[in-house]
Amino acid sequence: MKRILFVCHGNICRSPMAEFVMKDLVMKAGREADFYIESAATSTEEIGNPVYPPARRKLAEHGIGCAGKTARQMTRADYDRFDLIVGMDSWNLRNMHRICGGDAEGKIHLLLDFTRRPGDVADPWYTDDFEATWRDVLEGCTAILKLMD
Template sequence: MIRVLFVCLGNICRSPMAEAVLRSKVAKAGLDDQIEIDSAGTGDWHVGEPPHEGTAEILSKQNISTEGMKARQVKEADLLHYHYVVAMDAGNLGELHEMAGVKPTTSLSRLMDYVSESEIEDVPDPYFDGNFKEVYEMVEVGCERLLEHIRNEEGI
């Protein structure tokens, strides 16, 4: 089983959006028995909460479910359990690198690292500006490219 973890700050906007989008893509590709997807936040402010209403609304419009999703905080053990740990921005990636320390870890990257033609490196946090549509568009492309990368790397 290939395991993917998306990470943002509070785990209510960007990372659950990416989790839901990639789950949908994986299911459509018939790979849900081979790829496990989750999300977490570096902060603990929203632990136990469902995705932000802006995230839920934009995903609902795309017929992508957020059912059963609850925010959680990333743990050190996640860095050993997941094969791909994908941060939404440089700040969260830095937190993950600090958490990983000198221990062997998984692949740490940002989602936009998989979109080679993009000049934007970080997925902006819509919690502050409400721009869930722009974030969804970035996440959609990023997840498509991440899935392509995983399929190539893992031979599935």
């Protein structure tokens, strides 16, 4: 079983979108038994809060639910629990390395580094462009799933 953790700053926009998009892609591919997928934050700011309403609405537009998801912070133990730890931007990556004490096993990556357009997924908390985030997340998650075939 492949265990994937998606990570962003607050775990209320980008990383839960990636978590639930990936779960949807895996389900549609009939590969649910092959994957365990979660998301987490690098910060403590939003711990316990649900997915941000515009992110929840964007997922719902595509028939994807995220009911019951609340933000949690990434821990050092997550490094051992997951095979692939995927951040949304370079700032997340720096914080993920700090939380995990490095990346000796090469598990930490940026989502868009799996695509033809490496770089950061812009934070819709600041840009208010949830459509652009949706496109980036879908492209990145699709690329990860193809890589794991």
